[in-house]
Every structure is written in structure tokens, then in C-alpha cells.
Amino acid sequence: MTAPTGAIPRTAAPAGTVDVPTPSNPAHDAGLLLLRVALGAIMAVHGAQKLFGWFGGGGVEGTGMFFASLGYPAPEAFAVVAALAETLGGLALVLGLLTPLAGAAVLGTMINAVAVKWGGGFFSPEGVEYELLLVAGAAALALAGPGRWAVDRALPVLRSHRLAHGVAAVVLGLVVAGVTLLLRA
Numbered sequence: 001m002t003a004p005t006g007a008i009p010r011t012a013a014p015a016g017t018v019d020v021p022t023p024s025n026p027a028h029d030a031g032l033l034l035l036r037v038a039l040g041a042i043m044a045v046h047g048a049q050k051l052f053g054w055f056g057g058g059g060v061e062g063t064g065m066f067f068a069s070l071g072y073p074a075p076e077a078f079a080v081v082a083a084l085a086e087t088l089g090g091l092a093l094v095l096g097l098l099t100p101l102a103g104a105a106v107l108g109t110m111i112n113a114v115a116v117k118w119g120g121g122f123f124s125p126e127g128v129e130y131e132l133l134l135v136a137g138a139a140a141l142a143l144a145g146p147g148r149w150a151v152d153r154a155l156p157v158l159r160s161h162r163l164a165h166g167v168a169a170v171v172l173g174l175v176v177a178g179v180t181l182l183l184r185a
Contacts, residue, residue, distance in 0.1 A: 032147030033096075039137045040093030043106050047086030050079060070116055071184050078180070085109045093141060096150020098158070100169035103142030107173035108180070110134045115181050142169040 049057020058066065063083065064076035072078045089105030092098055113131045120126030145152070145161025152158040158165070 029147035029149055032141070032144060033149045035137060036093045036096055036099070036141060036146060036150070039106070039134065039141065040090040040095075040102070042090070043086045043109075043134070044090030044094065047083050047088070047090055050083035051087055073183055082109055082112070093138075096146035096152050098155075099146040099150065099152050099161070100142045100158075100165045101172075103138045103140075103166075104169040104173035104176075106138035107135055107142065107170065108177040110138060111174070111177035112180055138173070139170050142166045142173070 045055055046057075048054040049059075050063040051060060053059030053062070057063070060076055060079050060083065063079035067075035067078050067082075085105040086109055089102045089109070092102035093106065110131050114128050114135060117126065117128045117131060120128065122129055124130065143163065143166035145158075145166065152161070
């Protein structure tokens with residue numbers, strides 16, 4: 001028997017579990033690809049500013065001095081962590097590689113950015129609307145998964161994205177961001 005037009009194909013599930021529908025809508029996959037590439041590229045470039053001093057950035061030393069002014073302990077170490085989270089998280093989002101964890105890395109970093117800028121209101125240039133948009137995009141990608149056009153599709157554990165992976169990643173990003181903010185003076 002053939003599936004009716006518009007039916008959602010089902011993936012083979014491990015023994016003892018229920019089959020899970022796998023979306024196969026090209027528009028859905030194209031939208032996720034666009035979001036991944038845009039958000040990932042923006043984050044990777046910002047990370048490269050902090051890590052290497054590229055694109056007019058301050059590098060680890062300049063970012064460390066900025067973090068010191070914000071009250072972070074071991075500011076250069078936190079600068080490296082933020083730079084790596086942005087650079088590697090961004091590049092992983094572009095590729096669709098370990099997407100839930102990449103989303104969590106961006107989410108946690110950007111929650112710290114929101115906390116740092118919180119007193120400046122909502123709108124630019126001092127506001128947090130840009131950072132909140134990046135937080136929402138990172139959380140959305142962690143929850144929704146990368147779509148079909150991603151490296152994750154070649155990884156057995158992540159081939160079929162599960163909401164549980166996304167929720168766990170978002171919780172991880174929130175916890176790490178919270179701990180980081182608690183360490184800040």
C-alpha cells in the first residue's frame with residue numbers, strides 16, 4: 001500500500017519504541033538551513049573578533065580587559081570560553097553539526113550578553129533586542145534540529161532529531177549561563 005500524498009514518512013525506531021514522524025518538507029528544511037547559516041555565521045564572526053582579533057575585534061587580550069571591566073573572574077579565561085563558544089558554536093550551526101549543543105553554546109553566551117547589557121533598555125544601540133533575537137534563534141535551532149541538509153543527518157545518534165535532545169541542550173545552555181553569571185562579581 002502506498003502512502004497518501006502529503007503523508008509524513010516514518011523513521012524506523014529502535015526496538016521497544018514508537019515510530020517517530022520525520023518531516024520531509026523542503027520549505028521547512030530550507031528555512032532551518034537559512035537560519036542555521038545566518039545565525040552561525042554571525043556568531044562565528046563575533047567569536048573570531050574575540051579569539052583572533054579579526055574584523056576589528058580586540059582578540060583575547062582586549063576581550064579579557066572588557067570582561068574584567070564587567071566583573072568576570074579570570075577575565076581572559078572567560079574571554080577564551082566565550083570566543084570558543086561563539087566561534088565553534090557558530091561554525092557547527094553553519095554545518096548543522098551537533099546542532100543541539102551548538103545552539104546551547106550560542107544560547108548560553110548570548111544570555112550572558114543580555115545580562116551585561118540589560119540596563120540599556122530594549123532598543124539599539126544600548127538595548128538587548130539583538131541579543132534576545134540571537135537567544136531565540138539559538139533556542140529554536142536546538143529545539144527544532146538542523147533539518148535534512150546538515151551533517152547531523154550522517155550521525156547515527158542525531159540522524160533523527162528528538163525534542164528531548166533540544167530540551168536537554170537548552171537546559172544545559174541555561175544552567176551554564178546561570179553559573180557563569182553567578183561567578184560574575
